[in-house]
Amino acid sequence: MSYNKMELLCPAGDLTRLKTAVDFGADAVYIAGEEFGMRTAATNFGEQQMAEGIEYAHKYGVKVHVACNTLPRNDEIARIPNFLKRVQECGADAIIAADIGTIGMVLKYAPKCELHVSVQSGIVNYETANAFYNMGAKRVVLARELSLNEIAEIRAKTPKDLTLECFVHGAMCVSFSARCLLSSYMTGRDANRGDCAQPCRWSYSLIETNREGQHFDITETDKGTYILNANDLCMAEHLKELCEAGVGSLKIEGRAKSQYYVAVSSNAYAGALKSLEENYDNWTLPCWVSEELNKISHRNYSTGFYFGTPTNSQTYESAGYVRDYSVAAVVEGYENGKIIATMKNKFFKGQEFDCLEAGNEPFIITATELYNEKGEAIDVAPHTMMKVQIPYNRAVKVGSMLRMKTE
Secondary structure, X not given: OOOOOOEEEEEOOOHHHHXXXXXXXXXXXXXXXXXXXXXXXXXXXXXXXXXXXXXXXXHOOOEEEEEEOOOOOHHHHOOHHHHHHHHHHHOOOEEEEOOHHHHHHHHHHOOOOEEEEOHHHOOOOHHHHHHHHHHOEEEEEOOOOOOHHHHHHHHHOOOOOOEEEEEEXXXXXXXXXXXXXXXXXXXXXXXXXXXXXOHHHOOEOEEOOOOOOOEEOOOOOOOOXXXXXXXXXXXXXXXXXXXXXXXXXXXXXXXXXXXXHHHHHHHHHHHHHHHHHHOOOOOOOOHHHHHHHOOOOEOOXXXXXXXXXXXXXXXXXXXXXXXXXXXXXXXXXXXXXXXXXXXOOXXXXXXXXXXXXXXXXXXXXXXXXXXXXXXXXXXXXXOXXXXXXXXXXXXXXXXXXXXXXXX
């Protein structure tokens, strides 16, 4: 079987992260406006920022999809048509919707934008995919609960010009296709309208009703248990299987995640896809890609439901994230044999940096000498946002990140 190009679709919670995703290899980005998106924790885009972001992405041939995929209540409906019109005027390539009423409004008020049906719609079979296609959808985001075999069957029984999009990396909710029940019930915050409190990440203990005040651990720890603590999804090693199943777009979760997360995940998956295209028949995931994905904040990784009911989908020992690297400085230029960078975290002369540069494998830069903005030799860069100069034998791309391993 030959390689069929798969789109890399990356998250962007604000304009800075959109530019980062574009710079680090995204084929498309997905964003949201100030309303009707599923991540209110993200900064999101006002109309001016949206227009600027779309213009920047289009300059580099990258598409922009705008989420309008909440489940709106009656008092929100009247605002949706104007929102959709503005999104179209900004030049968005597609609008992501889940609610049937919203889908109808996308087709009516933003006909120049492609309609993409959200994972919130819970598409688990080819009849549903075909029904949305007949309504006018150009793409469906398949439910996270599907196996590769089920996806392949959907591909075989749907029109070829209907793109199948699947999540391949990021957090997994304890819900059905992202339709969460816990958050509203426990906190009054409606996850289906973008305001999830993430109660499936909390620590829980059992209480026996006749023993007031006594908490019983389910596991052998004194910290409670994490019976709802889903592992993160990572399908980087299985891109070939996804391609063979007919997936057309690979989606990275994380509109509320950091700029660093966006940079690393975009660069790693872009590198993986490049290697897949170049050596499809004998492809294996480059070691550096899996190493990179372990350098971002994450829980233990799993393959979700792609190979059937998961057996390693929960972490019971801790609700915490793995965070082994921090960004020391961001490159802003190169002059007179020195990298010019803005400091983000304190470091010293002699520090060894793991450099993340767009389009490349990571490499080591050692600050054998260190200078301040005036060119004066210093032993330590102590202040956030301080400009520093580090001698190096070549220019490093603007926006590259100098990382250091945390203790």
